[in-house]
Structures are given as C-alpha cells and as structure tokens.
Amino acid sequence: MSLWVVRAGRYGENEQYALDHNIVTIAWNEFDDLSHIKSKEELTELYIKLNPGTKKMKIANEVGQVWRFIHEIQKNDLVALPLKMKSEIAIGKVLSDYEYKVLIPNIKHTRRVEWLKTIPRSAFDQDLLYSFGASMTVYKIERNNAENRVKKLLKGEITKVEDTSQEEEEKEEEVINIDEYAKDQIIKFIDRKFKGHNLARLVNAILKAQGFITKISPPGPDGGVDILASGGSLGFDNPKICIQVKSTSTQADVKILRDLKGTMRDLKAEQGLLVSWYGFKDTVVNEAKRDFFFIRLWDQGDLLNEIFKYYERFDDELKAELPLKRIWALIIEE
Numbered sequence: 001m002s003l004w005v006v007r008a009g010r011y012g013e014n015e016q017y018a019l020d021h022n023i024v025t026i027a028w029n030e031f032d033d034l035s036h037i038k039s040k041e042e043l044t045e046l047y048i049k050l051n052p053g054t055k056k057m058k059i060a061n062e063v064g065q066v067w068r069f070i071h072e073i074q075k076n077d078l079v080a081l082p083l084k085m086k087s088e089i090a091i092g093k094v095l096s097d098y099e100y101k102v103l104i105p106n107i108k109h110t111r112r113v114e115w116l117k118t119i120p121r122s123a124f125d126q127d128l129l130y131s132f133g134a135s136m137t138v139y140k141i142e143r144n145n146a147e148n149r150v151k152k153l154l155k156g157e158i159t160k161v162e163d164t165s166q167e168e169e170e171k172e173e174e175v176i177n178i179d180e181y182a183k184d185q186i187i188k189f190i191d192r193k194f195k196g197h198n199l200a201r202l203v204n205a206i207l208k209a210q211g212f213i214t215k216i217s218p219p220g221p222d223g224g225v226d227i228l229a230s231g232g233s234l235g236f237d238n239p240k241i242c243i244q245v246k247s248t249s250t251q252a253d254v255k256i257l258r259d260l261k262g263t264m265r266d267l268k269a270e271q272g273l274l275v276s277w278y279g280f281k282d283t284v285v286n287e288a289k290r291d292f293f294f295i296r297l298w299d300q301g302d303l304l305n306e307i308f309k310y311y312e313r314f315d316d317e318l319k320a321e322l323p324l325k326r327i328w329a330l331i332i333e334e
Helices: 015-020 040-050 056-072 126-132 143-154 178-193 197-209 254-267 282-290 300-313 316-321
Strands: 003-006 023-026 078-082 088-094 099-104 107-120 138-141 213-216 227-231 237-246 271-276 295-298
Touching (some): 003 143, 015 023, 015 078, 040 056, 056 107, 056 138, 088 143, 126 138, 126 143, 138 143, 178 300, 197 213, 197 271, 197 300, 197 316, 237 254, 254 271, 254 282, 254 295, 282 295, 295 300
Parallel strands (some): 003 078, 237 271, 271 295
Antiparallel strands (some): 003 138, 023 107, 088 107, 099 107, 213 227
C-alpha cells in the first residue's frame, strides 16, 4: 500500500466535484481514453503528437504523472487531496483502476475512491506538509514513514517525525509551492502560540483593523459569544455582529452554529461569524449555506487570508507575537 497525492486542478476547481462524487481526477483533457496505453513510450508518443513543440523536461514530467495515475496507483492505496478552497487535506482509499468517464467537460480521467476523513493542515507535521506542497499533480510520498503516520491521523492518533530519508531517495526532484509552504509554517505557528482566548484576540485584532468597534469577552466562560462588533464611532451602528471562536482540535458541529444563532437572536444582532480553527463538519457547512446573508464561517485558511489583508494595521504588541514579513518571489511557469 502506498500514499499518493492527486490534486484537483491548479486552482482547486475540480475538488468539490471530486469530493461529492467520490473520485480523484487529473487534467490532461487533450487525451481520450488511456486504458489501452501499455507502455510509457506509447504514452510519450501520444503526448508529443497532441502537444508538439513541448520541451523534453516538461514532456517527461507530465507523461510520468499521467502514467502514475493510470498504472502505478493501486486499489487500496491511500490518496491525499490538498484542498485549495479550505485549509484541509482530504484522505481517501482508492477503490478502482483507471476509468475513462466524461462526467463533466473538464473531468474525464478518474479513479473511484472512498473519502475517509478531511483533516486540517495544522494537524500534520511540518515534514508531511512539505511533502504535500510539491507542485506536481500526481506523485507518491515515501519519506519519513508518511503512509503509516497518515493512517494514525485517520484514527485520531498523534504522529511524530520518523526520519528515513537516508534509506529512501526521492525519485524526482521536488519543486515546492513556496506560497503553500509559507502558509503552512504560519498555520503551525498560530496553532502553537494562539490557543484558546489568544485565538479570539487574533480575530478581534482583524475586526478592529476592519474598522469595527469591538468588545471581547475575558478568558473563561463566554456566555455563547467571544466578541461583539459593530459599526460607528461609538459602536451603535450596523452591522451588529456576534462572533464565536473555537480553537479546539475538533471540527465544529451544527450545535455550535445553532447556539450562535440563538445568541444572535438574544442580543438582537443581525449577523454572526463562527471561527473554527479545525474547520467544520459538513452539517455546519450545509446549514450555513442557507444562512448566507447573515452567517459567515472562517476556518484556519480564511483566518490566514484575513491576517494577510490587515496585518499592517495590527498593534505592535500583536505583531511581536506573530512576526510576519511580506516577500516577493519570482514564479516561473512553462
């Protein structure tokens, strides 16, 4: 059994379909059915015919990824789908061989999977996040006993780094997504440094930077609300917002959402924000869709995006606790 990463589009455009329909899929939609391809040489010839003028290095890289998807991934292997729309990684078990099915125009090459669990990125050790951050679409993760550690995470067990890099060599040079790698480091830092009430302090700083007047509850029982926020110089104007912040290492369930809505009614607030560092169960996401005009959900990825937007407006004390620096990097794409 092996552990594979299979992404669902450069921008995550196919990931929700993959999750909803229990599949993994790749692009390369210039190819029709590849089930008759029996050798990598045959696949290379077909690739060159459909993509004339492509550089040799790119041909080898992309043919290798397609070949892995149609032939090397095996039934019962584990597959990881790093999500773009959420700060989570979906883990599944492969159920089928390669199948060619035109499900929608941009999804043709598939394998059926059973999605086992969606795990927040902060639950993974940094070395695993580094491996998940390679920029390829399809690749195997072999170093540091990754497969067994992911199995433990599926059971809710704590993992630790087991360095086997001297025993195993990477088969291909890794090209890391710098943006994703940097975000993962920041997420791990916040996970360590901003537990409990400190996470509410961070959310409060974002709201103040947005121009709201806020009142944050002191540490301890919060009576169903961590922060109150409103507009105007004295905080009497709309919108009036109730904010609940959960830093626990479990996904928020629908009871927490309903409790927040009850608190909003009691306090006559028009809008609510539920922040859950470890994300949300599907029941929460589905119910929140019906409450779109007065409820928002933030997971760790949403929180990180808001920090990036408003970090320069944080006070010096908070900046010292969360030291960040904006950098520019050249992205070279073929």
